[in-house]
Amino acid sequence: RVSEIILDYTWEKLNIGTWRDVDKDWRRVYSYGCLFKVLCMCNEQDATADTIRVCDMGLLMGASILDNILVKVINVLQKPVIKSEEIIPLLHCPSLEHFRDNHMTPQKPVVLEGIVDHWSCMKKWSVDYLRQIAGCRTVPVEVGSRYTDEEWSQTLMTINDFIDQYIVTKFQNNIGYLAQHQLFDQIPELKQDICIPDYCSLGEGEEDDITINAWFGPEGTISPLHQDPQQNFLVQVIGRKYIWLCSPQESENLYPHETQLLHNTSQVDVEEPDLVKFPKFEQVKFQACILTPGQVLFIPVKYWHYVRSLDVSFSVSFWWS
Structure with a gap:
């Protein structure tokens, strides 16, 4: 009630004349009113979208307060909530034997820390570095938020153009993704900054059989729920990713597409599932994590x-048998 009084009063102050004549202090008070209202709304169930809208009103009509706290509140609200029983376990530099016996053989996901700290890319790579080392190079880019969308397409462009259009420009739904199997062969300077994880030596194939992939894109890029035919080490170099995992034993509850092309992809939107259309999805047992720079996620075959x-x-993945 107090926050509404503050917002109503300051709204009048913001609208009494031209915008340039509005005292910035009144804009700050309006932002505080939005912050107080948001703190109250955080206790309400299913109010995330409305809460973010209040934050946005504070950012649009108010002025920055407390080190731009409304932006930080939005980041918290948009961060997925992972219950403790669903968290993927984390290990620091396990031995090859421990990894083999406890994760590879029983096929259990795990987040590994400390195994890529020595990679040059962990210190060198940034958007500016990619411009410098490969900005003029032409690469394939996926356009669209996810490959199951009808408007999804592929095109060729330089890395500079990709960064300008999809990384620097932050329009909603303006999603492009550099997903490249040949990037490190095409640009060997980048390949020199990474190494094949020692744990891949536990596999049956030769080193030449390991496929190295690059995944570079803006916030909001989505890979729909799917499965791959090989083991996967996903290395996070820049930024964070929310990752949701479940066992192949759950396949029946995940409603894979019936077409041959998408048979390895679920029809369910993990974060906004249609439980009327896909009722079995509610029974699914899953694990999740937020993968941060320097962490490596083992995704079993x-x-x-x-x-x-x-x-x-920017992530690097290693597919191995």
């Missing part, structure tokens, strides 16, 4: 996984 970038993100 055919494990279902959904990925959403929380920031501008």
Whole structure:
């Protein structure tokens, strides 16, 4: 009630004349009113969208307060909530034997820390560095928020153009993704900054059989729930990703597409599931994590996984048998 009084009173002050004549202090008071209202709304169930709208009104009509706290509140509200029982376990530099016996053989996901700290990319790579090392190079880019959307397409452009159109420009639904299997062969300077994880030596294939992939895109990029035919080490270099995993034993509850082309992809939107259309999805047992720079996620073969970038993100994945 107090926050509404503050907002009503300051709204009148913001609208008494031309915008340039509005005292900035009144704009700050309006932002405080939005902050107080948001703190009250955080206790309400299913109010996230309305709460973010109040924050946006404070950012549009108010002025920055408390080190731009309304932006930070939005980031918290948009961060996925992961219950403790659903968190993927985390290990620091396990031995090859420990990883093999406890995760690879039983096919259990795990987040590994401390195994890529020595990689040059962890210190060198940034958007500016990618411009410098490869800005003029032409690469394939996926256009659209996810490959299951009708408007999804592919095109060729330079890395500079990709960064300008999809990384620097932050229009909603303006999503492009650099998903490249040949990037490190095409640009060997980048390949010199990474290494094949030692744990891949536990596999059956040769080093030449390991596929190295680059995944570079803006906040909000989504890989729909899908499964791959090989083991996967996903290394996070820049930014954070929210990742949702579940066992291949859950396949029946995930409603894979019936077409041959998308048979490895679920029809369910993980974060906004239609439980009327896909009722079995409610029974699914899953694990999740927020993968941060320097962390490596082991995704066992055919494990279902959904990925959403929380920031501008660059990841490297290693597919191995």
